Amino acid sequence: MKISCVGVLCIISHTLCVFRFMVQKLFSLVDQTSVPDNPDSLQNHEVLLPGHLITIYLKEKLEEWLQRTKKLIEDEINKNKDYEFGNVARVKKLMDKNPAKQISLAVENMLETGRLNTPIWSRFAAEGRLDGSVREA
Known part of the structure; x- marks a missing residue:
């Protein structure tokens, strides 16, 4: 399977966006501007x-x-x-x-x-x- 440079860059870009989101969520949890996900919440059912x-x-x-x-x-x-x-x-x-x-x-x-x-x-x-x-x- 041959992957072009553009495809690799898209994968890396997406991975970095997900990583950035995870770090933002971690910092917001630490400074208590957001709350942890509630597994009993209806949106998780x-x-x-x-x-x-x-x-x-x-x-x-x-x-x-x-x-x-x-x-x-x-x-x-x-x-x-x-x-x-x-x-x-x-x-x-x-x-x-x-x-x-x-x-x-x-x-x-x-x-x-x-x-x-x-x-x-x-x-x-x-x-x-x-x-x-x-x-x-």
């Missing part, structure tokens, strides 16, 4: 936004679909040792056993009902971090 929840749910549903597809393919290969992926009709028939439409239907259902039925969501609810439903802000 993570927030689960609706987009994050939908992304997590979609990721889980895609993983489940891929696992089912993998199992179908493995079962078909074990059953028919001469299975060829070049035969589009056979591959399509195999993929029709596990339609991708299930993913969109699951997301639509989640958006309509506000309920997330996934292992991660169940774990959140069991830990008391979430009550199992999505609330509008």
